Amino acid sequence: MTRRGPCRSFAISVIQIITIICQVLTEEPRFAEPIPNVTVALGRDASLPCVVEHLGTYKVAWIHIDRQMILTIHRHVITRLARFSVSHDNAMTWLLHVSQVQQEDRGYYMCQVNTNPMISQVGYLQVVVPPNILDEESTQSAVAVRENQNISLVCKADGFPAPKIMWRREDGQPISVDRRKKVTVYEGDTLSLQRISRTEMGAYLCIATNAVPPSVSKRIIVDVEFSPMIWVPNQLVGAPAGTDVTVDCHTEAHPRAISYWVYDNVMVLPTKKYAINTEENSYRAHMKLTVRNLQTGDFGNYRCISKNSLGETEGSIRLYEIPMPSTSPKATEMKSNGNKESVRRVNVSRSVPRAEPGAGTERPSVVRAQLDRAPDREAVYRQPHPQHVSGSKRIHCWRQPFLAIIVLVQVDLIV
Structure with missing residues (x-):
């Protein structure tokens, strides 16, 4: 059996170390990990990492493929766009920085090493944009339509991803779709209201969302115009002389109507004799007339009149005297x-x-x-x-x- 001496063993160790060093020095650069896809909101900052092993004396460059633009080479910025910069962590990672990201920054970015042949890898920068309603392409903030006519409300919005448009009424009431069904929320950029009625009057909200905050909305006021209507709860009212009595009328009109009382062809004005009160709620009004201390000349026909730009109507109430009660014979x-x-x-x-x-x-x-x-x-x-x-x-x-x-x-x- 041959016995190795200490000199021979040392020589083998030195050779192995030299071999390893040579292998390290001669090993080609390679990417340690892929470039991740990065999503950033418009106006924010973003960074794309490129991790390279065994770079040696080679150089790393960043290129925006979509614009065919060289951005950086090693530690130097080539592009004239000041929003781009590069940094190195003194290890293996090279970072491309994009500040105040714009929509044109969206696209593929290449990290390239100038080996022979060249090696490269690609990552994607996604720029998301919150929704924005386009007023010039949408219905104006207030529209008017005659009752029983058709009207379409349009709401256009842009953003990335493309926004989804939803409609709802501000008061929470359902929306009549094609007069056949009612929905709380309607989807689509155009809302068609067929044979619109006065009950559909009010504010409609167009809401644009695309999962990128914040969502935006537009408020559109729909005015449904119609001539006045009057109904009288009690057309015949009796009261004893010497007492006070109140008569009333209910009106509906839009635009807002001028409403007043007439007795004996003379407009009734507020005095000590007459108290006039009108309670208004949207297109509805409740007219009340109180006659104090009834006398013989106060009995007769009272008219409530309502008029607007589309027409005029009236209701009539007959006020008669109730005799004072007598004792039985x-x-x-x-x-x-x-x-x-x-x-x-x-x-x-x-x-x-x-x-x-x-x-x-x-x-x-x-x-x-x-x-x-x-x-x-x-x-x-x-x-x-x-x-x-x-x-x-x-x-x-x-x-x-x-x-x-x-x-x-x-x-x-x-x-």
């Missing part, structure tokens, strides 16, 4: 003083006449007595208020066919 006995004793039944009723303007709180009461055997004969007695107390009252009556006088009558009245 009472019967009593009357005894004559003629040749022959007789007892007759007398029907007695009491009514309270209306107070005259400016009169005091006391009102005279009228008592009517009707003989049951002679309905065409009547005795009337006017009794002043100071005697308005419960008890027996004395009534003097005269009967035309008889000379006898009814001297005393006992009548029970309840006031």
Whole structure:
């Protein structure tokens, strides 16, 4: 068995080390990892890495393939675009920097090493753009249309990726599509409203989204125009004299209508006699007229009138008087003083006449007595208020066919 000496072993080790060093020095550059695809929003900064092993004395260059433009070579910037720069981490990574990215920066970027033959790899820079509504290609912010006509709302937007357009109503009400169905959200850049009605009036929102924040929207006001309409809840209203009464009308109109009240062909104005109130809600209005301290001249026909640029209409309310309630008739006995004793039944009723303007709180009461055997004969007695107390009252009556006088009558009245 041959025995190796220490000199021989050392010589082999030195040779191996030299061989390894030579292999390292002569090994060609290669890419350690691929260039990743980078996505960046418009206006932001981006960086593309290129990792090269065993670069040695070779150079690294960056090229924008889409524009066929050399950007950098090694540590030097070639392009005149100041937004591009390059950095090296003193190891294997070469970084291409793009500041304030623009849409034209989108595309393929090549990292190239000047070996023979040349080696290279490619990465993609994706520039996303948030949506932007194109006002010049979209419907203006306010449009008007006559009721029962058709109208189309258009909303155009750009961005990358291409935005999706959605429509909805600002008040949350559904959108009528082709008059056959209703949807809360409608997709598409054109919204067609067929035979539009007044209930579809209002603000419509066009919303553009493409997963790149922020989403944007446009508000379009749709005015549906129509001539006034009036309906009257109560066309016949009754009230006693001396009281207050309120009559009302409901109107719908757009554009906004001029509404007022007329009595006896004269416009009613707010005074101590009349109180006028109108409650408005969108194209609807509720007109109220209060007449205070009703008198004889206040009863009759009141008209509510509404007019706008498209037409005029009116409603009518008849205000009539309700008589004050009377006590139920009472019967009593009357005894004559003629040749022959007789007892007759007398029907007695009491009514309270209306107070005259400016009169005091006391009102005279009228008592009517009707003989049951002679309905065409009547005795009337006017009794002043100071005697308005419960008890027996004395009534003097005269009967035309008889000379006898009814001297005393006992009548029970309840006031």
